[in-house]
Structure formats: structure tokens, C-alpha cells
Amino acid sequence: MADTRFFHRTGPYTLGHIASITGATIERGSVDLILNDIAPLDLAGPGQLSFLDNVRYRDSYRASNAAACFVAPEMVEHAPEGMALLVTKTPYKANALAAQAFYPDIWPQSRIAKSATIDPTAKIGEGCIIEENVVIGADVELGKGTWIEANTVIGASCVLGDRCRIGSNVTLSHCHIGQATRIYPGARIGQDGFGFAIDPSGFVKVPQLGRVMIGVHVEIGANTTIDRGASGDTVIGDGCWIDNLVQLGHNVKLGRGCVIVAQVGIAGSTIFDDYVVVGGQAGFAGHLKVGKGARIGAQSGVMRDVPAGAEVMGFPAIAIKQFMRQAAILNKMTKSKDKK
Template structure:
């Protein structure tokens, strides 16, 4: 259950309204007028709370929950305890996300402060030529450079730095200690603490007697509804721009190299590295600790398993895994074959329990 010191609850809401907003159907015993006050896990929820079940591992907790209502897949309806009001959905986790956004809109989208006074803390440093939109907030220690444009409702956190010429759209969140340079950022973008955007890409003409630095003359373009996790870095392009596509979600501790382009709705999980000039299509998923070689293309809809190394182009819609990454069924068969091979022993090899 959310701590009210940190999270503002927008409830209560009637079950019927919740069902409409999340696209669920009310079960036969659900009273559409019943008021629900909060969201909670199955084991912590009480009679005024809404919970959800998506993973079969928690079916026992579902059968014992004291929640007043629950979002659930049709296949689990018969296991519901007596008196539990059901909101039935084929995608209960997505419905849960929408319910959380209903109860806690500021956590999902940031505060909508358009039309409210702009707040610039006295200890922030804002260049006179910068433009700060209505309802924006600039927190203590933040530095806003010359010619910067910040849209309405955007929050720039403590000690963040937005360098000259950068633009940030509306209702964005720029967390504490974020640094932004050479970048244009769309609307509703969330940059968590410590993110670094727009620093030099790693470009050198290597050779004797020294490696010559290649000036990085591109930008970073971050489209609408992108979220980037803490301490992730996105290098600016060397000439072409680095582009993060609309709706892409990037986890903590990810490295995006110069000239990388991602499509819409990509998911890039923690400790992944995408080398320079790689291109990702729409809705590509890179699981944790994936390495992507530069100058290749991962086409739309591809999913890459954790700790894989992608060294060649990947066709659209494929699932890949391994080092080097290959079609996932092929990789899994190889793992099984190696495991079976390790169990074999030569005829003259002594058994493990031989003296």
C-alpha cells in the first residue's frame, strides 16, 4: 500500500468507473457503486482495496485475499474467495497499470500544472535568455543555460544541468543531478536521477602517435513519452543524431552510443549496451545485460534474451539468445546438447564413487 507521505491518492472511485477506465468487465457479484479507496497487493489488501492477479504463482494468495475487489484473468475466476468482487480482464496486469494511473496520476504522468505559477527556486541559476513555461518548477541548485526552452508543467530537479540551446517539452520530469546537453526532448519525458544526455560519443581516429578525437557534431532527439532510468547515458551523435523513439522505456544503467536510433515502444533493460550507429525497429525488447555491436539493425518486434551478444542483423519478429545471439530455439537446443554431452563418460572412465 502506498505511503501517503510520498504518494498522493486521487481516490476513492466506484467499481463501475474503475472497470470502464481499465477496460475490465464487472463480475456477477460486483456492485458498480461500491467505492474503492486504494490499490494494494493480494496479501496486504483490505475490504476497501483493489488488487490484481496475473501470475499463477500467486493463485494461493488470491484464494486467501481480504481485498474488496480484484482484477483477474477469466481462467482464475473460479478460484476467487467468497465475497470478492471481480473485474475480469484478459490483460489484468495492464488493467492494474491503468488503475494505478487512475489512483496516482502524478506518479504516472507528473503533475499537470499548466496555468499555475512558475516556480524558480532562489538558489537555481537560470540564464536571462532561457524560456520557462507556465507551471514549470526549477528546484534548488539547478542550472538552466542560455537559450534553453522548458515547456509548461515540466519539473527540473535539484542540481540538474540543462546546457545552452536545449529544449524540453511539456509535463516532463528531469530528476536530480541529470545533465542534458545538445538535446531536444519531447513531451511527457521522464529522466530519472543521474541520467546523462548528450555528452560526447566515443569517437576517435585511432593510430600512431596518438588517437585523434573526432568532434561529435550531432544531437540527441528524445521523442514523446520516453522514460529513462537512473544513471543511464545517451551519447549525442557524431554527425547524424542519436534518436530515442516515441514511448521507448529504458532501464537504469544502460549505455546508448552515438548515432543509435530506436523505433517506437522499445524496451531496453538494465546494464545493456547499444554500440554506435546500431538501429532498433519498433517494439524491440533487449533484456538485461545484452550487448549490441555497432552498425547493425535489429528489426521491429525482435526480443533478445538476457546476457546475449548481438553481432549480426536480426530479422523482424524473431526471438534471439546466446553468445553470439541466434534464433532462440537453436540456442536452447545447443544448451541441452552441451548439458547432455557433459553427462557422458568414456567406457574406461571410473565412476564417481569408485575408490
């Protein structure tokens, strides 16, 4: 269903092949059924594979003309006649894997554009793709097969691992980036943090002498900004997903697998344990600790430490149940006033 002007489709694949690469079980349909594309339930037709992940879309599922569908076990009985069924507890993930098969992430051939400026002391790994007008400073090291898109600037001494992809118009400085990490267009990583001492004659800049250390398989969104450490490092753990327009101050440390939705701001020296999830536009004061697996609601303002596993929301952020109760009480108060 994707526009082939922009996306290259492979296949077709048999139902059996799709089952094998996704771990789903064929509940109905022939192993040899030919599938040539993926599509949403309401648009899918013959030869197309779909998925049902949310009960909200059950009616679309019942009416769908998809040739095959990923479904949870409990949805099998609601399937329309003639639809092949691939049963899995994780239909969304199975569909992601099938989509990766039909539309693989194809990288360009290795090349170094003539208009790129690469300092002679930089070490460029085998098979890199370095596009137009890229500027690479002294002593930079790029791993094998790393892709630097056009008009990006990589400051002196940065180290990037293998198979990284750095989008266009990005600025990197004072950083180490692990393998297979992806930075989206316009991100700014490694600039001086916001550090000054107050003086009667104005502000005295505090030299920012740390780095940004980014793990492997990290995603960092478009126009996001990550300042380097003031003393010691700013750290992004392996497998973190950071969305667009996020601000991370100096010496922020994120554990492994954290998810930070768009426009979040985290002030300096706040430390996240692993698997913390933060909704969009939330903000964190500096020098806080956020425990493992904590979940922070969108737009929250976090002013205190958050224990592991806690779910908080609001400003100042409180337990999500308490937040909902406050909102309900306030609504009731204003409504009873209406009646007077």
C-alpha cells in the first residue's frame, strides 16, 4: 500500500514464510498462500496482509477483505470467512516484522561525495556513505558502513560506531555514538550546556568539559538537542528512543531502553534508570532520580524523585490516580457552583 515512488517493495512471500519470520502460527489458510503487500484492515484486498491490534477496530476486521491477518488468539472466532489467520500474542510486532520484510530499509551504495570535506586525520570505516557538503573534523572516527547524510557537520574527535545513520543538517561535537544508532535531521548533540556562575558584572561561563556518550541501537529525533556534560558526561543508554524536539541538559543520564516522547525537557544532572517512559512535553527539574520502569504522563512537571515503577502525572507531578481524582473533584466543584 505504500507509494512506490518513495518505497521499494519486495516479495511476494508465502503465508508460511511470513509465519516463520514473525513467529506467528497459521490457524487458517494454506502455507503456500501468496501475499504481495501489507495494508490496513479497511483497505486491504486479495493478496494483502493486515493486522488487528486494538479491539476498537474489530468491526473493520469483521468486514475486511484482507487475504490474511495477524490476530490475537481470542479474535480468531470473529474473523470473516476465507481470511487466512496468523495467530500471535503480539500482532503489532508481527506486522512490524512483516512490514520490514516487504519494505526493507535499503541503504545507498557506499560513496564519498566530492563536496564533502574530510580532515585528513579522520578515520573513515569501510563502506561508509558520506553525502554532499558533509564536514568531518580532525581525528573523527567512523565505523564500517556508517551513513552521513548531506550538509551534516561532525566536530573534531567524535567517534561513531558501525552502521550508524546520521540525518542531514545535523551537528555533532564532543560525542561517542555506538553502533546502529540513528540520529534524525537537525539534531544538535554535544554543544556546551547552559552553565554559568552569577557575578555582579554579569555571568561567568562555566567551561563545559564533558562529552555525550550514546549507546548502541539508539534513535534520536529531528531537531532534538543534547548538551554535553559540564564535568563528566551526558549519557544515553543502549536502545533508548528519543523523539523530536526533546531537550536534554548537561549530565543527564538515561538508562537502557528509555522512551522519551516529543518536546520533553530534562534539566541538568537528572538521572533515569532503565526503561523509563516519558509522555510528550513533560519537564523534569535538575538533579532528580527517576527509578526503573517509571512512567511519566504527558505534560507533567516533575519536581521530585520518582520511585521505580511509579506512574505520575500533572504539575507538580503526583501519582496518576491522585491526579485523576483531583481533576474529578475540581470538575465537581465547578459544576455544583453552576447549579447555585
